Amino acid sequence: MTSTAQELHPAPTLEPGRTILELNGLEKRYPGTHALKPVHLAFKAGEIHAIVGENGAGKSTLIKLLTGVMPRTSGEVIWEGKAEALATPYEAMALGINAVHQEVVLCRHLTVAANMFLGEEESRFGLLQQRAMVKDAQKIIDGLGFDLPAHVVLGDLTIGQQQLIAAARATVRGTKFLIFDEPTAYLTRKEADQLFKLIRRLKGEGVTIIYISHRMEEVFELADRVSVLRDGTLVGTRNITETDEAELVKLMINRSIEQIYHKEHFTPGATIVETKNLSGKGFENVSVTVRAGEIVGLYGLIGAGRSEFVTTLYGRHRKSAGQILWQGKEVQVNSEHDAIRLGMALAPESRRDQGLCLNLPVGMNLNLPIYKRISSNFLISGAKEKAEADRQIADLRIKTPTRHALASSLSGGNQQKIVIGKWLAHGAKLFIFDEPTVGVDVGTKAEIYRLFSTLLSKGAGIILISSYLPEVYELADALHVFRRGKLVATHGFRTASHEDILGQALAEKQEKSGGQI
Amino acid sequence: MSTEAIPAERSKRNFNALFGLTLLGLLLLMWIVLAFATPSFATTLNITNLLRQGSLIAILAVGQTFVIITGGIDLSVGAVVGFTTVIVALLINAGWPIWAAVLATLLVGVAIGLFHGFGIVKMGLPPFIITLATMTSLRGIGLLMTNGNSISINSDPFQAFSRGSLLGIPYLFWMVILVAIPSYVFLHHTRWGRYLFSVGSNAEAARLSGVNVPRTIFMAYILSGLLAAIVGVLLASRIGIGNPTQGDTYELQAIASSVIGGTSLFGAIGSVHGPLIGSFILSTINNGANLLNVNTFWQRVITGLLIIVIVYFDGLRRRGK
Amino acid sequence: MSTEAIPAERSKRNFNALFGLTLLGLLLLMWIVLAFATPSFATTLNITNLLRQGSLIAILAVGQTFVIITGGIDLSVGAVVGFTTVIVALLINAGWPIWAAVLATLLVGVAIGLFHGFGIVKMGLPPFIITLATMTSLRGIGLLMTNGNSISINSDPFQAFSRGSLLGIPYLFWMVILVAIPSYVFLHHTRWGRYLFSVGSNAEAARLSGVNVPRTIFMAYILSGLLAAIVGVLLASRIGIGNPTQGDTYELQAIASSVIGGTSLFGAIGSVHGPLIGSFILSTINNGANLLNVNTFWQRVITGLLIIVIVYFDGLRRRGK
Amino acid sequence: SAADVTIPIIVKDTTSFYWQIVLAGARKAGKDLGVNVPELGAQAETDVNGQISILENAVASNPAAVVISPTEFKALGKPIDEAASKVKVIGIDSGADSKAFTSFLTTDNVQGGRVAADGLAAAIGAANGGKVEGKVALITALPGAGSLEQRKQGFIEQIKAKYPGLELVADKYADGQATTGLNIATDLITANPDLKGIFASNLIMAQGVGQAIAENNLGGKVALIGFDSDEKLIKFLNDGVISGLVVQDPYRMGYDGIKTALAASKGEKVEANVDTGANLVTKDNMKDPKIDALLNPKLK
Ligand SMILES: Nc1ncnc2c1ncn2[C@@H]1O[C@H](COP(=O)(O)OP(=O)(O)OP(=O)(O)O)[C@@H](O)[C@H]1O
Ligand SMILES: Nc1ncnc2c1ncn2[C@@H]1O[C@H](COP(=O)(O)OP(=O)(O)OP(=O)(O)O)[C@@H](O)[C@H]1O
Numbered sequence A: 001m002t003s004t005a006q007e008l009h010p011a012p013t014l015e016p017g018r019t020i021l022e023l024n025g026l027e028k029r030y031p032g033t034h035a036l037k038p039v040h041l042a043f044k045a046g047e048i049h050a051i052v053g054e055n056g057a058g059k060s061t062l063i064k065l066l067t068g069v070m071p072r073t074s075g076e077v078i079w080e081g082k083a084e085a086l087a088t089p090y091e092a093m094a095l096g097i098n099a100v101h102q103e104v105v106l107c108r109h110l111t112v113a114a115n116m117f118l119g120e121e122e123s124r125f126g127l128l129q130q131r132a133m134v135k136d137a138q139k140i141i142d143g144l145g146f147d148l149p150a151h152v153v154l155g156d157l158t159i160g161q162q163q164l165i166a167a168a169r170a171t172v173r174g175t176k177f178l179i180f181d182e183p184t185a186y187l188t189r190k191e192a193d194q195l196f197k198l199i200r201r202l203k204g205e206g207v208t209i210i211y212i213s214h215r216m217e218e219v220f221e222l223a224d225r226v227s228v229l230r231d232g233t234l235v236g237t238r239n240i241t242e243t244d245e246a247e248l249v250k251l252m253i254n255r256s257i258e259q260i261y262h263k264e265h266f267t268p269g270a271t272i273v274e275t276k277n278l279s280g281k282g283f284e285n286v287s288v289t290v291r292a293g294e295i296v297g298l299y300g301l302i303g304a305g306r307s308e309f310v311t312t313l314y315g316r317h318r319k320s321a322g323q324i325l326w327q328g329k330e331v332q333v334n335s336e337h338d339a340i341r342l343g344m345a346l347a348p349e350s351r352r353d354q355g356l357c358l359n360l361p362v363g364m365n366l367n368l369p370i371y372k373r374i375s376s377n378f379l380i381s382g383a384k385e386k387a388e389a390d391r392q393i394a395d396l397r398i399k400t401p402t403r404h405a406l407a408s409s410l411s412g413g414n415q416q417k418i419v420i421g422k423w424l425a426h427g428a429k430l431f432i433f434d435e436p437t438v439g440v441d442v443g444t445k446a447e448i449y450r451l452f453s454t455l456l457s458k459g460a461g462i463i464l465i466s467s468y469l470p471e472v473y474e475l476a477d478a479l480h481v482f483r484r485g486k487l488v489a490t491h492g493f494r495t496a497s498h499e500d501i502l503g504q505a506l507a508e509k510q511e512k513s514g515g516q517i
Numbered sequence B, C: 001m002s003t004e005a006i007p008a009e010r011s012k013r014n015f016n017a018l019f020g021l022t023l024l025g026l027l028l029l030m031w032i033v034l035a036f037a038t039p040s041f042a043t044t045l046n047i048t049n050l051l052r053q054g055s056l057i058a059i060l061a062v063g064q065t066f067v068i069i070t071g072g073i074d075l076s077v078g079a080v081v082g083f084t085t086v087i088v089a090l091l092i093n094a095g096w097p098i099w100a101a102v103l104a105t106l107l108v109g110v111a112i113g114l115f116h117g118f119g120i121v122k123m124g125l126p127p128f129i130i131t132l133a134t135m136t137s138l139r140g141i142g143l144l145m146t147n148g149n150s151i152s153i154n155s156d157p158f159q160a161f162s163r164g165s166l167l168g169i170p171y172l173f174w175m176v177i178l179v180a181i182p183s184y185v186f187l188h189h190t191r192w193g194r195y196l197f198s199v200g201s202n203a204e205a206a207r208l209s210g211v212n213v214p215r216t217i218f219m220a221y222i223l224s225g226l227l228a229a230i231v232g233v234l235l236a237s238r239i240g241i242g243n244p245t246q247g248d249t250y251e252l253q254a255i256a257s258s259v260i261g262g263t264s265l266f267g268a269i270g271s272v273h274g275p276l277i278g279s280f281i282l283s284t285i286n287n288g289a290n291l292l293n294v295n296t297f298w299q300r301v302i303t304g305l306l307i308i309v310i311v312y313f314d315g316l317r318r319r320g321k
Numbered sequence D: 001s002a003a004d005v006t007i008p009i010i011v012k013d014t015t016s017f018y019w020q021i022v023l024a025g026a027r028k029a030g031k032d033l034g035v036n037v038p039e040l041g042a043q044a045e046t047d048v049n050g051q052i053s054i055l056e057n058a059v060a061s062n063p064a065a066v067v068i069s070p071t072e073f074k075a076l077g078k079p080i081d082e083a084a085s086k087v088k089v090i091g092i093d094s095g096a097d098s099k100a101f102t103s104f105l106t107t108d109n110v111q112g113g114r115v116a117a118d119g120l121a122a123a124i125g126a127a128n129g130g131k132v133e134g135k136v137a138l139i140t141a142l143p144g145a146g147s148l149e150q151r152k153q154g155f156i157e158q159i160k161a162k163y164p165g166l167e168l169v170a171d172k173y174a175d176g177q178a179t180t181g182l183n184i185a186t187d188l189i190t191a192n193p194d195l196k197g198i199f200a201s202n203l204i205m206a207q208g209v210g211q212a213i214a215e216n217n218l219g220g221k222v223a224l225i226g227f228d229s230d231e232k233l234i235k236f237l238n239d240g241v242i243s244g245l246v247v248q249d250p251y252r253m254g255y256d257g258i259k260t261a262l263a264a265s266k267g268e269k270v271e272a273n274v275d276t277g278a279n280l281v282t283k284d285n286m287k288d289p290k291i292d293a294l295l296n297p298k299l300k
């Protein structure tokens, strides 16, 4: 921890168990959406309080009200016995409340260090202490065990790495009350463990923590209490020791799910795509085969090179060596266009940067890849446009007032559903899903996995990248493990243990000349 | 961020219409006020004048809007107008039939648009820079071709066009309609229009979704160049000369019309009817001020203030939604 | 997207210096070529002229860069220059001491910047619109004040300033240095400078971090207005008159200098040295063409082409990194 | 009654001082004659289309007559024909390709250019012991402005015809800005240290170029002829920075334009062509009452 950060916010001196923050009928209406119906909830000092709920249940909205990002419609927020306006983020920060927001909101043009200290710069005689800040930022990052440089420009990092920076940054600021809105969405187990260690340490220091996640095991691992939101209503708060996953899911979605990971096995058909020693920026010598009817999983730590591999396969980046065989014939994929023409579809990992046109309507986002098909004589068929969009909205249960709402007005998980949904009607042969279920709730996850099966049954093949090991583990027919740009191991369906796979992805010891991240 | 003027889909379309209507409402309000304030405003002669005067910028504003929707800007349109008056004048004076001279001139506009697309897509230049460079160079080339003089066009039928009317509506305004209808269909009802929006919203996402981003950018600038060349031909017909210094600051008027009409300079938000209304709002201000005999200096002051007021209220209304 | 010219931090700083150097390299190359091509280029007299000629746009370009870094644009600067020549001329002729007249004029620049900040932050107007409106109105107000006349300034000391030199360097260029150094420190070494970048990069993120976004925007436009007023005073000193139509198209030259100097019109990328070099590249083109007695029309063609070539190669080099 | 009579006057560029004097003359005539005189004009001399629109608007308001100074000879021809079919049109300053003018009060700009050449030659002669030879330059404010092209034409013709010793080494266009005129002039002086004279063919250019000469202390060494006059240029003339100014009679043009228009609108017979003249003003003759009246028009 930097000395400056602690000077800015005096260390918390709270007796545990006391109510530190109370929501008194907190309510939020957006135009067209009643996102949060009056909520009453008290947070105890020093607890880790999980909040769960379906996509669009109002979790992020609650956080935005608490941190002064959005004005509330009505209700009170009582901080240490006193009603606070919390009209601006600055007010919240001054109280010692801070959050890691779901969509990583940092400045991509600034360096990591500049982002860490944005708004709280160290300066002397009015001049920025740039070197000192880089050093201090590095110290904070290293102290948290994140292997990241502080002097690089944020935009050069992968989305997962950015997420870590956002977490590191918030911990410096939220000295009394810290909120994590799906912080592990893009993280692998290793980074998540580092984060959990950090969270427990903060709890030990008396910081109150709200933890939002769609991963139930994390909730049970970390939280003291858990609250469930459904459709903007608080439907219950439980001590973690007095509940179980089934109950929470039931509370969340008002029905129960017997089985999340829906796995059907199909007899593999012909080879759809094969890479031979494919190399490119960020990965080398990767040979992978995908056959009709199978899911090929790629697992690895952040920055292992999986995304680079699939975007190169997809023609977005140049390969430097190796071959791509499409249905047995060597092909040159020089652009996404070539890839799509061959029959590939890619749902990219960063929905904000690569996946969505945020200020366009949901319907347009969903139909973007298929406008050619739903036009005739140059004109777009309005009926088909409507039908296709509405079908995806219904199938994926995208929570939106209409297909005309802007993508930016959807909750994070619902945005993610658009990224996936836009390809489902496209009729591709090879689907590449890069972190497809980031921020997606349990119910919809099950839905998506069922859709995978439908795709497979139609003779398509799938490449599935996930940093969430259980997902690839339970779904992949062939599981490839990446480490620092190399394919280091391959397993069949559930043929290795979690520990083995994690070990192979980590394996720091065997690594001799590990490259820089 | 406002949400209007996005490609018309059903209920959105109502919204759009409403938006258009309300800016249109402002325009109508100005007309009503002027009709009461000055006896000469609501005369056939004056309405004809007004329609003629707004036409040129209106057409430019539509082309500019295509470009702005992709997140770009075309500073060259004024220079293209001036340059193409010279081309069409030279060709007509060289004895080409009018249709051939006009066609060739429009191709020059297309070529300029192609060049811009090339500079942006292939050379990676910022749109501001490549179109600024064209603006400077084209005026120079035009001046070289004419040696700084005006070229008188020796064709009465060519000039008659801009003075004529059909059904009481001047040909110049018919040209606006002729441009606006296909532009509207193109922008709001074809996939190319959708692609313009998607590129302006997030080029990377559009690309990964299979949109041919380079081609889309080429298309926007070619359309802008083509429409500017059309305006050049119309202007040549109206003033009867080819002169490369004409059309000065038209780019600014076109951009302003577009923005007044609700286009966002950050891309992905815009329509066809908005810029049309925007340009007629600007010409109404000028026309009204002339009729009311407002001092020309005051006229400038008032124009500036009115722009602020109009865009402010329009913004209020849109945020209110 | 390029990543340069971000607030100077360690390794980035080297990069920045390199970037500046290479555009500077281009400028030096032009100078060397001109020194060989024409005997009069490398004379003290001409270098003095060149420094004087580039100074005004250079100062404007710095102010413009502050605004562009926040993702905005200031189209009014040319009009502010013209308007403030009038103000300073009137005040001096009214018998105010020079220092008081200058100070009051600078305050006018600040007030205009304040007005822009108000329009953008409080009224929610797009920067393009509010500054375009000011540009139109200010010229009108200036013309009303002068009745279209030029006001001859009755003060020889005031005019002497623009002609004088110190250590062989014209005062006008000293003014550039006097503006550039604090601007550099401000932009790259204070938190305010950093806030400009953060607002341009992601205003929402900046706000969430406790950056006072409205104040930052106010600051950028006030600085731009202030620097434009300084240029107005210098211009009045140089041409000895107050005339509201002066400074026409300076906004375009300032923006072009800024963009040539590596500023991104999408915000968050820019520096102080880039625009300075950019503006001197533009003045060198004009100066060289005059000395070589290039036909004025060719001069325009060449300027356009050179802008394309320079920005293209600069882009190549930067992408290469 | 006369108070209901409206006669708009449309000039080329309301922002220039020259045209403001024309408007002042017209305003005075309006007061004297009891005529309502809207003062209209394009925003720049090159804005031909803008002026056509203004003419159209003026005619739409049913005036008794229109006084106009066409920005472009050919371009305003047809619109003036059209306007003349509804009202009487009086031309001032410059011509247009139309036979419809009821009366025409003009300064011959080509003649003005010739006068400038004579003035420049005289000044060079005076400074070099009678030898009229050496390098001269011409700076035009803007390309594409009719009257400036005519001045240029007259100047070049006259130099060629009468002064074989003078060599026109540079023929430059600026962008209408005094500063650009100043920059071009300093560069020309740098490139041609033996430059003998410059003709800056309008008000704003003369201001910029005059400043260049003052800045380099070349008054008397480089002769400068300007066109039109204002306080600043008169000061330059007094200080010896400027050798001479070609001055027209804009005030009279405005005044007589309205007067003639009123007469024509009443059906009285008016003179078809009036030349209001162009005079060379130097330090020697500037105190003549006639010249003094030209230099100091009664603006208010
Ligand atoms: N800016 C906005 N404008 C309009 N509606 C919004 C806006 N932001 C959120 N909403 C709506 O409010 C509701 C709650 O959204 P919120 O982001 O709080 O959900 P969430 O519980 O965080 O979901 P997720 O798990 O998907 O992140 C959703 O229906 C969403 O569409
Ligand atoms: N734009 C970039 N510039 C520089 N390096 C990059 C860039 N994008 C990715 N990298 C680097 O390429 C390598 C592979 O990254 P990639 O995104 O493919 O990894 P990944 O396995 O998908 O991990 P993640 O879960 O973070 O997406 C990493 O070292 C990363 O830092």
Ligand SMILES: [Mg+2]
Binding pocket: A059, A060, A061, A102, A181, A411, A412, A413
């Ligand atoms: Mg959320």
Ligand SMILES: [Mg+2]
Binding pocket: A158, A306, A307, A308, A349, A434
């Ligand atoms: Mg990845």
